[in-house]
Amino acid sequence: MRAIFIADAHLRHPQDSNYRKLLDFLDQQKNLDGLFLLGDIFEFWIGYKHLVFSAYIPLLEKLRRLTETGTKLYFVEGNHDFHLGPYFTDTLGCTVIPDQQLVEFDDKKLLLCHGDLLNPSKNYQRLRTFLRSGLIRFLAKIIHPDPVWALAIRLSDLSRKKNPHSRNSDPTPLLRTFAESGTTTTADTIVCGHFHQPIDIVYNNKQVLVVGDWITQFSYLEMINGQLELKTF
Numbered sequence: 001m002r003a004i005f006i007a008d009a010h011l012r013h014p015q016d017s018n019y020r021k022l023l024d025f026l027d028q029q030k031n032l033d034g035l036f037l038l039g040d041i042f043e044f045w046i047g048y049k050h051l052v053f054s055a056y057i058p059l060l061e062k063l064r065r066l067t068e069t070g071t072k073l074y075f076v077e078g079n080h081d082f083h084l085g086p087y088f089t090d091t092l093g094c095t096v097i098p099d100q101q102l103v104e105f106d107d108k109k110l111l112l113c114h115g116d117l118l119n120p121s122k123n124y125q126r127l128r129t130f131l132r133s134g135l136i137r138f139l140a141k142i143i144h145p146d147p148v149w150a151l152a153i154r155l156s157d158l159s160r161k162k163n164p165h166s167r168n169s170d171p172t173p174l175l176r177t178f179a180e181s182g183t184t185t186t187a188d189t190i191v192c193g194h195f196h197q198p199i200d201i202v203y204n205n206k207q208v209l210v211v212g213d214w215i216t217q218f219s220y221l222e223m224i225n226g227q228l229e230l231k232t233f
Contacts, residue, residue: 001106003034005221007114007193009214010043010080012153014058018215025220025233026062032071034105034223035063038193038211039078039114044152046140047085053149060087067092074103078114078194079128080156083137098132102187106226111187115194115210118174171195171210179203189228191221198230 011019029035042056052060067073073094075084088094097103100113116128130136140148175190180203184190189207198212198219209228212219218233 001033001223001225002031003036003105003223004029004032005036005038005191005209005211005223006041006214007038007211008040008078008196010040010156011056011059012043013055018218019059021218021233022214023058023062025218026059026066029066029071032066032069034072034074035066036112036191037073037075038112038191039076039116040080040193041075041078042081043156044149045081046083046136046148047087048140048145049086051145052087053145060092063092067094074112076100076112076114076193079116079131082132083140100183106223108223108226109186109188111184111190113190113192115171115192118171118178118192118194120174171197172199172201175199175201175208175210176203179206179208191228200230 006022009018009022011022013019045053045056063073073092074097075088075094076097077084082098084094084096088096097112099117100111103110103112116124119125178184179190184204184206187206189209191209191211193211195210196213196215197210198217199208199210201208207228209221209230211221212230214220220231220233222229222231
């Protein structure tokens with residue numbers, strides 16, 4: 001069996017170079033049994049019942065074509081894309097993972113997560129809980145997506161200006177603590193995104209893989225017959 005894992009593309013507009021490159025990459029995927037999207041694929045996504053953000057239609061169409069040819073789609077929600085909504089679950093038949101989940105694929109027990117749950121900041125975790133609350137889901141039903149999109153993009157830009165070096169910090173202490181925690185005992189391998197750095201290490205007899213990003217590195221993880229390897233496109 002063959003599977004691909006991608007994270008942290010932070011897609012905005014179809015004319016952006018990383019967006020076009022991802023579409024080209026997906027066009028080349030043949031005989032793909034599984035596609036695992038490990039969060040922050042979109043710069044912002046919240047699911048509406050009858051609408052999708054127009055900027056993401058080209059990617060959604062690629063995903064639909066892959067699922068129609070038999071590719072099983074998994075999406076681990078990130079800190080920029082959550083409440084994925086019925087387009088993913090109903091139209092694409094996607095397995096949506098809100099936090100983290102053990103998935104058995106090709107006789108491998110994979111613990112999948114985005115990675116933001118490893119953030120030790122209590123303020124961040126409170127914000128994360130609020131953004132996933134029923135209140136936010138309700139507001140998404142009554143507010144038109146255009147102003148929601150504009151506000152989300154503005155907040156993302158402000159966050160990057162305030163924390164320009166946040167993606168360069170070393171995540172290995174957090175990964176080690178996570179690998180040694182009781183929540184990972186039944187997993188063979190831990191796979192996550194969020195940290196924007198491709199990492200392949202072993203802790204507590206578990207392979208720990210961080211996919212990297214699809215912004216400057218264009219890194220991804222490929223699994224063939226149970227063997228996992230980080231690659232670039």
